[in-house]
Amino acid sequence: MNNWRWKMKGNIKCVGCSGCGGAVYGLGFIGAAVYYISTASGFWMGVLGVLKAIVWPAIIVYGMLKSLGM
DSSP states (O other): OOOEEEEEETTEEEEEEOOSHHHHHHHHHHHHHHHHHHTOSSHHHHHHHHHHHHTHHHHHHHHHHHHTTO
């Protein structure tokens, strides 16, 4: 089943997928940021925690692939 929806805005066709991936990423970002900031020992560790929270999906995929030996 295809979730793509086409919309006309003037002379431009807009393509969008109705999904909730952004919401899941957003909640994951907030949770990771709260965790990393609450465990930070200083200001710069908190800043590093926010940066880690932005890329948490990449960290998870890297760890999974590393543990699978790929």
